Amino acid sequence: MKNFALIGAAGYIAPRHLKAIKDTGNNLVAALDPSDSVGILDSYFPNADFFVEFERFDRHIEKLKRQGTKLDFVSVCSPNYLHDAHIRFGLRHGADVICEKPVVLNPWNIDALMEIERETGRHVYTILQLRLHPSVIALKEMVAAADKDKRFKVQLSYITSRGHWYQISWKGDVNKSGGIATNVGVHFFDMLTWVFGDVSESIVEYHIADKAAGHLKLERADVDWLLSIDGKDVPADAKAAGKPTFRSILIDDDSFEFSDGFTDLHSQCYRDVLEGRGFLLPECSRAIEIVSNIRKGVG
Numbered sequence: 001m002k003n004f005a006l007i008g009a010a011g012y013i014a015p016r017h018l019k020a021i022k023d024t025g026n027n028l029v030a031a032l033d034p035s036d037s038v039g040i041l042d043s044y045f046p047n048a049d050f051f052v053e054f055e056r057f058d059r060h061i062e063k064l065k066r067q068g069t070k071l072d073f074v075s076v077c078s079p080n081y082l083h084d085a086h087i088r089f090g091l092r093h094g095a096d097v098i099c100e101k102p103v104v105l106n107p108w109n110i111d112a113l114m115e116i117e118r119e120t121g122r123h124v125y126t127i128l129q130l131r132l133h134p135s136v137i138a139l140k141e142m143v144a145a146a147d148k149d150k151r152f153k154v155q156l157s158y159i160t161s162r163g164h165w166y167q168i169s170w171k172g173d174v175n176k177s178g179g180i181a182t183n184v185g186v187h188f189f190d191m192l193t194w195v196f197g198d199v200s201e202s203i204v205e206y207h208i209a210d211k212a213a214g215h216l217k218l219e220r221a222d223v224d225w226l227l228s229i230d231g232k233d234v235p236a237d238a239k240a241a242g243k244p245t246f247r248s249i250l251i252d253d254d255s256f257e258f259s260d261g262f263t264d265l266h267s268q269c270y271r272d273v274l275e276g277r278g279f280l281l282p283e284c285s286r287a288i289e290i291v292s293n294i295r296k297g298v299g
Helices: 014-023 039-043 054-066 080-092 107-120 134-145 186-196 236-240 265-274 281-296
Strands: 003-007 027-032 049-051 073-076 096-099 124-126 152-160 199-207 211-218 221-228 245-251
Touching (some): 003 014, 003 080, 014 027, 014 039, 014 265, 027 054, 049 054, 073 080, 080 096, 096 265, 107 281, 134 186, 186 211, 186 221, 186 281, 211 281
Parallel strands (some): 003 027, 003 073, 027 049, 096 124, 152 221
Antiparallel strands (some): 199 211, 211 221
């Protein structure tokens, strides 16, 4: 059984990490969040120590170490702009780190973290769960088997309605979240480049507070992409069905369906890490570079 600490226990994604720690038969010894709305802990690890101040959390982790309780992993689910600082905390305490995406906001942050990995001998893993989705794996195999000269036409639309709270929270601050392409789209860009290859051209049509769109030229595909948190962009038929979210990927005008099968992908990511696999920093660098360039309007 491995000992985990969790940074960012009150957010949207934390329950998936709590479930993954539980599903893999491990233990959460401590959790941190400035918000104390963390009753979710009772469903998984009611005996975990909880802190709302980083300094007290740090002191507790240090005390555990000196008492002989080894911290094996730190799971990072904090706001995007704090990821690299919290990753450094875990590495310097002698733990490996599992970080929710985007692992960092800028490519040079990855270089700095890799240097600390070398210094500490520990590793940073990130959650790229779409690479584990059976439909995405099948798509990658189909593309690999296709004629090498074939180029695919891909249209990605992801519209996920968000209320007024979104722009007031850290997610609405581009300096903290990286903006919509980073906060909402990074896992799609990772998936697309994993399947269709690296980027040779990126054109950004617009990148504003609640939506972004552009074009990517990949090794094997030409991609038009649209991301939005504006509910008015949800197609009429989806609205009529009471759906606040619309996810569509068309490949050569055929619908690619991968709506189901997400339930246990975080747990599978954790199993892979614990079994000596998992996605290390170099594997996420391409997607981080894409969203960083989108944010800066760099082609």
